[in-house]
Amino acid sequence: MGSNAKRKLVGILTSGGDCPGLNATIRGVGKALERNGVRLVGFLDGFTGLALDRYIELDSSSLSGILTVGGTILGTSRNKPHKMLIGDKIVDMTDVIVENYHKHDLDALVCLGGGGTQKNAMRLADAGLNVLTLPKTIDNDIYGTDVTFGFDTALGIATEAIDRLHSTATSHHRVIVVEIMGHRVGWLALGAGVAGGADGILIPEIPYEIDKLAEALRERAKMGKRFSIVAVAEGAMSVEMAEKVAKWASKKESASDKAEKRKASKKLKEFHEEHMSHTIDLTKELEKRTGLEARLSILGHLQRGGIPSAADRVLSTILGAACAEAIMDGVENAMVAMRNGKAVPVPLKEIAGKIKFVPREHQWIDAARALGVSFGD
Ligand code: F6P
DSSP states (O other): OOOOTTOOEEEEEEOSSOOTTHHHHHHHHHHHHHTTTOEEEEESTTHHHHHHTOEEEOOHHHHTTOTTOOSOTTOOOOOBTTBEEETTEEEOOHHHHHHHHHHTTOSEEEEEEOHHHHHHHHHHHHTTOOEEEEEBOTTOOBTTOSOOBTHHHHHHHHHHHHHHHHHHHHHHTOEEEEEEOOTTOOHHHHHHHHHTTOSEEEOTTSOBOHHHHHHHHHHHHHTTOOOEEEEEETTOOBHHHHHHHHHHHHHHHHOSSHHHHHHHHHHHHHHHHHHTTHHHHHHHHHHHHHOSOEEEEEOGGGGGOSOOOHHHHHHHHHHHHHHHHHHHTTOOSEEEEEETTEEEEEEHHHHTTOBOOOOTTOHHHHHHHHTTOBOOO
8 A cells, every 4th residue: 555644634424324334434544644744634424414413533543343334424414515404494515615615624535325426426526626435335336336334234135035935925925025125226125035036026227017926926826825925126116107207207307497307306206105005005906906915015224224245344444445445545535435345535526426227127127037937128
């Protein structure tokens, strides 16, 4: 590792939804920096801490014993620098953040976060700060990295849940629908569905027709399989819903005036609200269309809680150490990503604002289809 005498103080924060591996990553960055004589301060509750100048020193004693601890010792929030909820007002705090960064004479700001955080980091880089990011999320949807920390742990939790649902589904001869997180992508539902041996898997990347899924479940029943498990990504949509959303999203994108844009946003919000009860409606419909008793299990935030898996601890430690190395080497405005098994810095401008969807021809999908799993298409 090269050394750079000018780099004396680094700030770090965690932003967006929490996930297992955040503390392991903070520890990785902090311990590796400390060995190079660099101090680390942690800003509290995401970008809010940087805006309000609320921080703690992160030294060897505060970094000790956090490798296995879930959540984040720094706290987190979904507050954005340019649209921050302060009291009951939304305020643009970008200038205040820039001021605080310079007041502390930071050499770099490390942001641990998901897709939204990458965009916010880019905004701060555009405002003149040196920002390095690390890819965190159970959703595994960050563009430019093969994998994100938090995903492996959540995959294990969701898979274990499916395993446990199997025995009760078998005993009662039921269809059990299990809703799995993932925001707009299907990595977690697909991975857990394959690992847990689900009979149906619905993901946003493959809009579904309920009749096709119901038909597949009826076929199973005819073959004497008296239960079925359907893994459903929270963002999965029927063909009709996906078409409506795509239509209004493109109207919003191409709107020529504010009124048109507002109308499109309102429509999208309505669809989002309608979609909130999606798996409840789906379960009822499946019961009706198959004649089989059905139940729904929503895994929710269980998937984000608790200790990180061994794989996530290894990944977090690799990424944390690589981030410290990048800072020492003078790398600026980059996300430290995993590519082909190696931690490498990728320019923020190449990844900010993009989403890593599951490719339609992904081998997890191919393998599941080969075994007769229904994707409802
Ligand atoms: O991005 C992580 C994630 O858990 C998504 O899977 C989910 O859609 C979202 O966060 C839930 O956010 P919140 O915890 O704010 O409800």
